[in-house]
Amino acid sequence: MSAGQTHPGSDPGIPAPDGGLVRRLVAEQFPRWAGLPVRRWASGGTVHAVYRLGDALAVRLPLGEGGAADIARERDLLPRLAPHLPVRIPEELGAGEPAEGYPWPWSVHRWLPGTHPQAGALHDPVGLAEDLAGFVAALRAVDLPDAPPAHRGGPLSALDAETRAAVGALRGIPEEGVDCDAVLAVWAEALRAPAWQGPPVPLHADLMPGNLLVEDGRLAAVIDFGCAGAGDPACDLFPAWNLLPPPARAVFRRALDVDDATWTRGRARTLSQALIALPYYRTRNEAMAGNARHVVRAVLDDLARAR
Template sequence: MQEQFPEWSGKAIRPLSSAGTVNAIFRIGENLAARFPLRLTDASEALAVLEQEVRASAELARVSRFPVPEPVALGKPGAGYPMPWSVQTWLPGTVAADADPSGSDAFAEGLAAFIATLRDADTRGRLFSGGNRGGVLAHHDDWMATCFEESEGLLDVPRLREVWRHFRELPRTGADVMSHGDLIPGNVLVTGGRLSGVLDTGGFGPADPALDLVSAWHLLRRGPRDVLRQALACDDLEWERGKAWAFEQAMGAAWYYAESNPTMSAMGRRTLDRILDSMD
């Protein structure tokens, strides 16, 4: 830090505990945060990813009605750390994983307003890139098969297989819209029971309009969930597809992080419970 950014050398540096799985976070003074990738990969490839995330984060910051981190700098490998890393602005608030705004209508209204703003942003002709969630549900069959196999003894796999057979057949009708892509409790900030900021914005890009509806299942109970749906005027198909993307994400989180990250695993299981309850 001192070698690359001497202007921050007098600021206190504090590691932050987090249930995140991609970056270790360090707070720099009061207004900045450094993000260090946890997975070692080729440094040049990692830099390309960070540069794309910087562009996406800056674009989202220009359209968001709510505070989001803004890119500040990119750090180079050094001082025993072999990867590039990033610095962004720090946002106050408590992550929803700790604050639990699931019963707040006001939080649901803010979340809907955030999603609506992203949907209104210009895609500039861009389409879903083909990576991760947000394209064709059935393209995730192989991953889901792995999830079902790994979840034996942990979850009600026969029932969950039936649910996926329904979800994977849901047709796609809406054109791509701009989406956050990962609206889980660890990426949303809460103050006073209301949405006060959104983190991890580097995945901002075009995707299925239903993708950001995963937040309805990861973050909200039944009443506030209905508030979000009404605010976004979701029809039955879009709502079901949002449920399907949440299901796909939750299935992976439940078993994959069962030992390494209990918070993420618990989120997955809670989301699955909410989805199954809605289908009874």
């Protein structure tokens, strides 16, 4: 998530990545694909524009400098990770470069079929929990020397100021109905939990429903590795609260053998992301805001059941 990024269309000197621009970029740099139909793919993402290119390809264009950094990170990490993971991940088939007034690198990927899972509407939540745990375990086991730090993969305390500022913003939006005192209590408890003492582990670091693809209810692919790197393993526990219902959540935890401190940090990291997203996206991106509301409810319900 990059809440502060600016769409390039807001700068009159930078062309918006529309279909015409995509056609020109592809024709100039990848003439073998010139003439394939181009159509915008609607998504809840906020960092890249995605266009279908024919039936088998996708063009992914950053909407700002942060997205351009994601492209560079993925070009490094995706080929190193793909052979070791149990499901498909993006495969770059063409490394596009700035041109036609468009200032950032861009990519042509193989199209990955599937649909995004939705919390509360999972076909096989326990099976999906097992698949997600298998993906996270396989990713952690990859030997990834010189991996960059994962986005928000450092100490939990590094998120404290931003999280508390987000809660302050939500106090001014009473219609959202967030129990700000309750979420701050969850956050304070997590800050007291033991920090991760082991070496940084490989992480996706953004396992949101919009970055997962399922087929017949099971995990088929994981996309968008722009936040990936190494850090606290709690960062990849997000699906426990942003997607899985309580019984499947327990399956996910058992499959990964998560200790109490890591579980507490993972819950707090998921909550922090939701609290930061909600005041920003509530009028900008319904998919992001809706999932943030779900996370807040899931975390508070989780703790209520444990008492």
